[in-house]
Amino acid sequence: xxxxxxxxxxxxxxxxxxxxxxxxxxxxxxxxxxxxxxxxxxxxxxxxxxxxxxxxxxxxxxxxxxxxxxxxxxxxxxxxxxxxxxxxxxxxxxxxxxxxxxxxxxxxxxxxxxxxxxxxxxxxxxxxxxxxxxxxxxxxxxxxxxxxxxxxxxxxxxxxxxxxxxxxxxxxxxxxxxxxxxxxxxxx
Amino acid sequence: xxxxxxxxxxxxxxxxxxxxxxxxxxxxxxxxxxxxxxxxxxxxxxxxxxxxxxxxxxxxxxxxxxxxxxxxxxxxxxxxxxxxxxxxxxxxxxxxxxxxxxxxxxxxxxxxxxxxxxxxxxxxxxxxxxxxxxxxxxxxxxxxxxxxxxxxxxxxxxxxxxxxxxxxxxxxxxxxxxxxxxxxxxxxxxxxxxxxxxxxxxxxxxxxxxxxxxxxxxxxxxxxxxxxxxxxxxxxxxxxxxxxxxxxxxxxxxxxxxxxxxxxxxxxxxxxxxxxxxxxxxx
Numbered sequence: 001x002x003x004x005x006x007x008x009x010x011x012x013x014x015x016x017x018x019x020x021x022x023x024x025x026x027x028x029x030x031x032x033x034x035x036x037x038x039x040x041x042x043x044x045x046x047x048x049x050x051x052x053x054x055x056x057x058x059x060x061x062x063x064x065x066x067x068x069x070x071x072x073x074x075x076x077x078x079x080x081x082x083x084x085x086x087x088x089x090x091x092x093x094x095x096x097x098x099x100x101x102x103x104x105x106x107x108x109x110x111x112x113x114x115x116x117x118x119x120x121x122x123x124x125x126x127x128x129x130x131x132x133x134x135x136x137x138x139x140x141x142x143x144x145x146x147x148x149x150x151x152x153x154x155x156x157x158x159x160x161x162x163x164x165x166x167x168x169x170x171x172x173x174x175x176x177x178x179x180x181x182x183x184x185x186x187x188x
Numbered sequence: 189x190x191x192x193x194x195x196x197x198x199x200x201x202x203x204x205x206x207x208x209x210x211x212x213x214x215x216x217x218x219x220x221x222x223x224x225x226x227x228x229x230x231x232x233x234x235x236x237x238x239x240x241x242x243x244x245x246x247x248x249x250x251x252x253x254x255x256x257x258x259x260x261x262x263x264x265x266x267x268x269x270x271x272x273x274x275x276x277x278x279x280x281x282x283x284x285x286x287x288x289x290x291x292x293x294x295x296x297x298x299x300x301x302x303x304x305x306x307x308x309x310x311x312x313x314x315x316x317x318x319x320x321x322x323x324x325x326x327x328x329x330x331x332x333x334x335x336x337x338x339x340x341x342x343x344x345x346x347x348x349x350x351x352x353x354x355x356x357x358x359x360x361x362x363x364x365x366x367x368x369x370x371x372x373x374x375x376x377x378x379x380x381x382x383x384x385x386x387x388x389x390x391x392x393x394x395x396x397x398x399x400x401x402x403x404x405x406x407x408x409x410x411x412x413x414x415x416x417x418x419x420x421x422x423x424x425x426x427x428x429x430x431x432x433x434x435x436x437x438x439x440x441x442x443x444x445x446x447x448x449x450x451x452x453x454x455x456x457x458x459x460x461x462x463x464x465x466x467x468x469x470x471x
Binding site for chain 1 (some may be wrong): 211233244245254295296299310370371374424430462463
């Protein structure tokens with residue numbers, strides 16, 4: 001099982017994502033940024049006002065997560081993905097500005113998928129409901145913006161071998177659509 | 189004459205303990221259903237998801253860590269025996285205090301905002317809870333807690349069908365709802381279905397259906413048959429674990445029904461994510 005995983009590091013380069021295909025199992029290592037609905041709203045407002053973002057968006061990977069608070073001895077609490085479609089309204093602009101990867105769960109809108117193909121970005125799905133397990137792959141965590149949003153603040157995480165699956169690649173392949181088609185059984 | 193007395197503190201303590209356990213320990217029947225699902229899941233990715241979920245519940249239990257970062261809306265059911273006297277100010281406040289303590293002590297996420305439209309400001313203690321308080325006969329108090337995640341709750345739906353829509357109408361509404369939800373509610377899911385009653389009763393039935401032990405059917409053989417049939421049809425959709433394609437989209441379909449108006453056929457579908465957390469105690 002282990003050798004089937006492709007190891008990738010952030011920030012993601014165009015070259016690295018050319019190699020990623022929908023259905024690939026990956027281990028992500030490096031810095032990634034957390035953001036949910038409320039943080040996305042603020043990021044997009046900043047971009048629309050041509051203001052600087054709190055982190056470098058070029059090659060960045062955003063993880064859609066609102067972790068539980070860490071216990072005193074821990075780096076972070078439980079930290080699994082949240083539903084990505086709530087970020088669909090904001091994602092295309094971020095992709096246009098250089099965002100290369102998103103980690104979440106569930107499908108994306110046609111607009112987000114188009115942006116991924118047009119500007120070169122990939123969408124990863126991680127296992128929702130496995131927040132305790134996934135937190136083990138997070139080695140450091142620091143709130144870098146919007147502390148007032150609590151669980152929705154932007155955190156800079158250092159991850160090691162974070163397990164995910166490529167759901168949408170830059171070639172327009174869509175694992176969710178293909179997977180469903182492959183396993184669908186028509187009723188009589 | 190009351191046969192028994194239960195104090196505010198007993199309620200606070202019981203609710204606190206139930207949430208601390210429910211959020212970190214996956215019920216045994218759900219664990220077994222995961223193991224069973226590995227026997228039928230053909231998709232490699234689907235299997236890897238289920239294997240991760242099995243590892244996850246072990247880590248969560250060992251380290252008293254939340255199974256999922258969405259530690260949910262604190263839903264509480266209380267069946268209060270009419271022979272029991274409550275000593276204290278408010279049962280509702282006692283339950284909220286139990287929730288407050290559990291979410292603080294357990295380092296659980298506080299996911300409740302004070303106002304749905306205008307303020308959306310976090311209440312910072314995960315209160316208020318949703319309390320369903322029911323008076324029953326006897327001298328016992330049964331408390332069930334069910335922390336409910338937002339992702340799967342968002343994919344739930346209710347429809348007021350016409351009586352003429354009948355069984356076919358019910359089937360297509362359920363399948364439509366599950367198909368539309370896709371991978372969003374973190375499959376493998378449990379599908380709670382309420383049929384009958386009024387609008388709000390029907391929704392409540394669908395939530396109560398989620399509390400039933402997996403593997404147990406509705407006692408009415410006709411509804412048990414419908415549960416079985418819907419489970420097969422749902423798993424034919426091919427959505428699979430986390431929506432990546434596969435044989436196991438749902439672990440169970442549980443139906444609860446109630447008499448309804450001559451003009452109505454309400455159907456509610458409450459979707460439960462794979463982190464199917466609930467725990468009960470009888471005082």
